[in-house]
Amino acid sequence: MKGIVLKSTGKFYKVKLENKSVIEAQLKGKIRLLDLDVTNPVAVGDVVLLEKSDKTWMISKIEDRKNYIIRISPKKKFLNQIIASNIDQAVLVVTLSKPRTSTGFIDRFLLTAESYHINTIIVFNKQDDLSNKDQTKQNELADLYQGIGYEVLFTSAIKKQGVEELKQKMKEKTTLLSGHSGVGKSTLTNAVDSTLNLKTKEVSKKFSKGVHTTTHAEMFSLPFGGNVIDVPGIKEFGIAHLDKYEVADYFIEFQAKAANCKFSDCLHINEPKCKVKEAVDEGEIHVERYLNYLNILDSLEEQKEY
Numbered sequence: 220m221k222g223i224v225l226k227s228t229g230k231f232y233k234v235k236l237e238n239k240s241v242i243e244a245q246l247k248g249k250i251r252l253l254d255l256d257v258t259n260p261v262a263v264g265d266v267v268l269l270e271k272s273d274k275t276w277m278i279s280k281i282e283d284r285k286n287y288i289i290r291i292s293p294k295k296k297f298l299n300q301i302i303a304s305n306i307d308q309a310v311l312v313v314t315l316s317k318p319r320t321s322t323g324f325i326d327r328f329l330l331t332a333e334s335y336h337i338n339t340i341i342v343f344n345k346q347d348d349l350s351n352k353d354q355t356k357q358n359e360l361a362d363l364y365q366g367i368g369y370e371v372l373f374t375s376a377i378k379k380q381g382v383e384e385l386k387q388k389m390k391e392k393t394t395l396l397s398g399h400s401g402v403g404k405s406t407l408t409n410a411v412d413s414t415l416n417l418k419t420k421e422v423s424k425k426f427s428k429g430v431h432t433t434t435h436a437e438m439f440s441l442p443f444g445g446n447v448i449d450v451p452g453i454k455e456f457g458i459a460h461l462d463k464y465e466v467a468d469y470f471i472e473f474q475a476k477a478a479n480c481k482f483s484d485c486l487h488i489n490e491p492k493c494k495v496k497e498a499v500d501e502g503e504i505h506v507e508r509y510l511n512y513l514n515i516l517d518s519l520e521e522q523k524e525y
């Protein structure tokens with residue numbers, strides 16, 4: 220019997236079978252792990268084969284993944300955790316404050332998603348709660364990412380603004396909702412399907428950060444077609460699968476420029492006649508994107524030293 224993993228709590232897996240019934244399953248013996256150092260063998264979105272022994276459903280095989288998104292394990296710094304697999308698109312939920320989302324974080328996410336050819340929509344949430352200063356900053360960010368070619372939406376999950384537009388985008392697709400804790404992923408999921416009633420919680424007044432309300436990723440099927448995966452807030456995305464020479468390929472606006480660099484193996488750091496650097500100097504590539512790119516190269520170097 221085939222099924223799709225809706226939720227994993229470590230030992231037990233919630234699986235939707237082909238006949239639409241939802242069952243609890245366990246892992247059968249040792250299942251081959253990926254080559255990557257990942258802490259979880261089975262992830263939400265995995266298509267699995269199951270066998271029933273006595274009254275227990277056992278997962279016997281994981282089908283090849285079309286794609287997956289990983290994060291750095293919160294417990295073990297150089298291990299990765301698969302957040303979800305087989306997704307059609309990602310929605311990165313961003314807020315300017317409570318909590319603040321940096322471009323460094325956004326760019327790491329976009330890099331990961333691009334490396335798996337997953338389309339990302341950037342959703343600026345909490346439109347009802349924007350200071351003038353944040354509004355200005357938000358306009359800048361929206362311009363920056365729209366300028367590169369990313370789709371941007373503005374929502375208030377609480378006031379149900381922009382939710383219809385988001386639903387249109389989610390129709391008939393499996394969408395991963397991602398972003399820091401407290402940006403409103405679960406509140407948005409509830410807004411998109413009011414029958415869900417997922418737990419949400421105020422961000423900490425003291426730190427202006429989310430309190431990690433959602434503890435396990437879970438997939439829900441949407442009444443208008445498609446699925447949404449609500450995940451725990453994420454601090455940092457794993458990019459260990461990438462080689463430093465690949466990173467620029469996934470900074471999509473670097474591409475056209477990089478093709479004309481003097482050296483074909485140019486890393487765009489300080490090589491002569493680097494067209495990417497020239498484009499940064501001329502303001503054609505945003506300096507913040509470039510600095511985030513350099514930062515990512517640094518962190519890849521750091522990972523190799525372990």
Ligand SMILES: Nc1nc2c(ncn2[C@@H]2O[C@H](COP(=O)(O)OP(=O)(O)OP(=O)(O)O)[C@@H](O)[C@H]2O)c(=O)[nH]1
Binds near residue numbers: 345348376400429430
């Ligand atoms: N003002 C305002 N508050 C919102 C909005 N969306 C969510 N919130 C609030 O932000 C807080 C955090 O929302 P959650 O939905 O729990 O955030 P989350 O991203 O799921 O957080 P984790 O599960 O910890 O990753 C809650 O108090 C929500 O009511 C919004 O559009 N406007």
Ligand SMILES: [Mg+2]
Binds near residue numbers: 432449450
């Ligand atoms: Mg949540």
Ligand SMILES: [Zn+2]
Binds near residue numbers: 496
């Ligand atoms: Zn270059």
